[in-house]
Amino acid sequence: MYRGGCKHAYMFSRIQLRFSFLLLYIFISLINVFTFACDPSIIYPPLNRPGPPYSVPLTNLSEHFKCYPGENHRKRWILFLPGSTEEVKELYSWNWMRILNDKGWPFCTLQLPEKGLGDLQIAAEYIVYAVRKMYKKTTKEKKEGIRRKTRINIIGHSLGGALPRFALRFWPDIRYMVYHLIAFGATNHGTSMADIACDVFRCPVSVTQQRINSSFLCALNSFQETFPSIKYTNILSKFDEIVRPVNSSEINEKGVANIYIQDICPLRIFSEHLGAGIYDYCGYFLTMSALRSKSLKNISSEDCCTEKLMPGINISTVEFFSKVSFSAKEHLKHLLMHMGEIKDEPELKCSFRTDCIKRKRKVKRIKLR
Numbered sequence: 001m002y003r004g005g006c007k008h009a010y011m012f013s014r015i016q017l018r019f020s021f022l023l024l025y026i027f028i029s030l031i032n033v034f035t036f037a038c039d040p041s042i043i044y045p046p047l048n049r050p051g052p053p054y055s056v057p058l059t060n061l062s063e064h065f066k067c068y069p070g071e072n073h074r075k076r077w078i079l080f081l082p083g084s085t086e087e088v089k090e091l092y093s094w095n096w097m098r099i100l101n102d103k104g105w106p107f108c109t110l111q112l113p114e115k116g117l118g119d120l121q122i123a124a125e126y127i128v129y130a131v132r133k134m135y136k137k138t139t140k141e142k143k144e145g146i147r148r149k150t151r152i153n154i155i156g157h158s159l160g161g162a163l164p165r166f167a168l169r170f171w172p173d174i175r176y177m178v179y180h181l182i183a184f185g186a187t188n189h190g191t192s193m194a195d196i197a198c199d200v201f202r203c204p205v206s207v208t209q210q211r212i213n214s215s216f217l218c219a220l221n222s223f224q225e226t227f228p229s230i231k232y233t234n235i236l237s238k239f240d241e242i243v244r245p246v247n248s249s250e251i252n253e254k255g256v257a258n259i260y261i262q263d264i265c266p267l268r269i270f271s272e273h274l275g276a277g278i279y280d281y282c283g284y285f286l287t288m289s290a291l292r293s294k295s296l297k298n299i300s301s302e303d304c305c306t307e308k309l310m311p312g313i314n315i316s317t318v319e320f321f322s323k324v325s326f327s328a329k330e331h332l333k334h335l336l337m338h339m340g341e342i343k344d345e346p347e348l349k350c351s352f353r354t355d356c357i358k359r360k361r362k363v364k365r366i367k368l369r
């Protein structure tokens, strides 16, 4: 008995020790998180430089893109985008896709290549392809008299809210094709969670590109973050566990609506990174108001907070939790599959910078301290 107790105490202290090391490591990483600035040696192209041609074959670009025509042709088409680790159908089929099918609204979905964990400079081409394709479709429908509005809406979760902005920044021809970009918890300025993950482990390419002040994000946000002809709405959660600090999702430029669900419904703890746009009723209400071009300034808590879940979700509590936990499990699975892939962010391609010819050797990110 005595010896056993001693062994347990020993084990306990070992676990405690390991745990303290882990905490220490996380603490050190947290301190290091805010030390990178944008690489000052990179020169970004002017806003109106025409976009590069596709580097991915057209057959690959098209096989990730799927459209679902609705009878209600007068509405704008909506393009749905998933985030890193996410599968677009798995993410939207039991909520938004069901709602829009009921309304008869037409929409398309785009699966990002490599589950949004590969090089985002390449993934952006898939968005450019999808937007051009949809615009062509709606223009044709307008000529045939079945549609009044041609410009499209984009709805994206997490990376799926930020990556379209890279496409809009570097392929200027698609700017007039997009009417409204609605993002749920977008990684617009990166997340310190990616910093911690990539400091501690080797991590997937797209995670290195979603670090705060990564070359990819500095290019994305270069000169101006928004374009005046496009509407932007960010639907956010104060309890976002993936995008940290939570305000790095915000775009603080004129004409952008940054709305926190908890500013309207303070007690919505369950509406975190996934919930805000995928199952929360208030997220749904805000998105529908945004799609109908209504102001989001005066949304009342009576309108937003009485219901908990989106109307499309009629599944049982058990099914609901199994969906959410399946999604969490899938995230982890895809993340682990790509873990150990890479440590440093890939070089920004010459298409997205103008200093390529002059630059010969690799320039490391500059540390502030």
Ligand SMILES: *[C@@H]1O[C@H](CO)[C@@H](O)[C@H](O)[C@H]1NC(C)=O
Pocket: 033, 034, 035, 036, 037, 038, 039, 212, 213
């Ligand atoms: C990111 O870089 C900019 C300028 O390059 C700098 O002002 C800002 O503080 C950096 N952000 C963080 C969180 O380090």
Ligand SMILES: *[C@@H]1O[C@H](CO)[C@@H](O)[C@H](O)[C@H]1NC(C)=O
Pocket: 055, 056, 057, 060
């Ligand atoms: C294009 O698709 C083919 C077949 O699925 C695949 O083998 C190839 O690696 C893809 N190429 C790119 C650049 O994604």
Ligand SMILES: *[C@@H]1O[C@H](CO)[C@@H](O)[C@H](O)[C@H]1NC(C)=O
Pocket: 189, 245, 247, 248, 249, 250, 251, 252
């Ligand atoms: C987030 O808040 C901090 C502190 O108020 C501020 O310095 C930073 O610029 C904000 N970030 C964004 C993207 O608005």
Ligand SMILES: *[C@@H]1O[C@H](CO)[C@@H](O)[C@H](O)[C@H]1NC(C)=O
Pocket: 295, 297, 298
């Ligand atoms: C929003 O509400 C405020 C105060 O309740 C009111 O003064 C303002 O006119 C409203 N704005 C809109 C756009 O309805």
Ligand SMILES: *[C@@H]1O[C@H](CO)[C@@H](O)[C@H](O)[C@H]1NC(C)=O
Pocket: 314, 315
């Ligand atoms: C949920 O909705 C689907 C399709 O709209 C319907 O077939 C099904 O009967 C509904 N289930 C419940 C429990 O209401």
